[in-house]
Amino acid sequence: MFWIVLMLAQATVTQQTDRGEALFFGTANGCSSCHLLKGRGTAVGPDLRGIGRLTPAAIVMAVHSTAAQYVLDVKLKSKETFPAMPGAKDDKTIQLYDLSKTPPELRKMDLTEIESMPNTAQWKHPPAVNKHTAQQLADIVAYIRYAVTGTRQAVDPADAQ
Numbered sequence: 001m002f003w004i005v006l007m008l009a010q011a012t013v014t015q016q017t018d019r020g021e022a023l024f025f026g027t028a029n030g031c032s033s034c035h036l037l038k039g040r041g042t043a044v045g046p047d048l049r050g051i052g053r054l055t056p057a058a059i060v061m062a063v064h065s066t067a068a069q070y071v072l073d074v075k076l077k078s079k080e081t082f083p084a085m086p087g088a089k090d091d092k093t094i095q096l097y098d099l100s101k102t103p104p105e106l107r108k109m110d111l112t113e114i115e116s117m118p119n120t121a122q123w124k125h126p127p128a129v130n131k132h133t134a135q136q137l138a139d140i141v142a143y144i145r146y147a148v149t150g151t152r153q154a155v156d157p158a159d160a161q
């Protein structure tokens with residue numbers, strides 16, 4: 001009896017991480033259009049390997065966070081403006097992921113083209129706009145934790161609100 005309960009619980013957790021994986025990598029503007037996990041996706045946003053070891057509640061808080069840490073409000077001398085995630089930089093150029101494009105577009109700019117690029121005051125992480133249900137978010141968080149730690153653990157949607 002005990003083993004049957006354990007096997008059922010394991011099957012449920014596997015279904016949850018599978019659903020989360022499909023959501024993470026699914027659709028054109030899913031998480032993987034901006035995050036790399038297990039060698040799949042595009043590393044526009046930060047590496048999720050550090051955060052994947054945190055509690056579900058902490059991960060959900062990071063997804064919903066409205067205060068961006070790295071995104072810049074780029075203003076070009078041409079007057080064009082766009083939010084961007086900075087990449088590789090040298091003396092003359094900088095690579096910027098233009099977050100106004102879906103999926104974000106990698107642009108290599110001359111530093112002389114840039115008027116200013118302060119930390120953003122406006123950009124918000126997409127899921128804060130695209131509203132996943134608590135169940136979907138719990139599934140995604142279960143998958144991120146599994147992808148990072150190698151251990152499948154259930155995440156309660158109540159922890160993903």
Ligand code: HEC
Nearest residue numbers: 029030031034045046051062063068069070071085126127
């Ligand atoms: C359009 C690009 C984009 C998409 C789509 C996207 N993210 Fe992000 N994400 C970012 C960027 C950029 C940051 C960094 C924001 C900052 O702090 O400046 C970020 C930050 C995060 C963080 C915080 C990481 C840390 O170390 O602070 C988590 C967690 C996260 N994203 C998870 C997700 C999940 C889960 C999805 C899908 C439901 C998703 N992201 C979809 C671009 C994206």
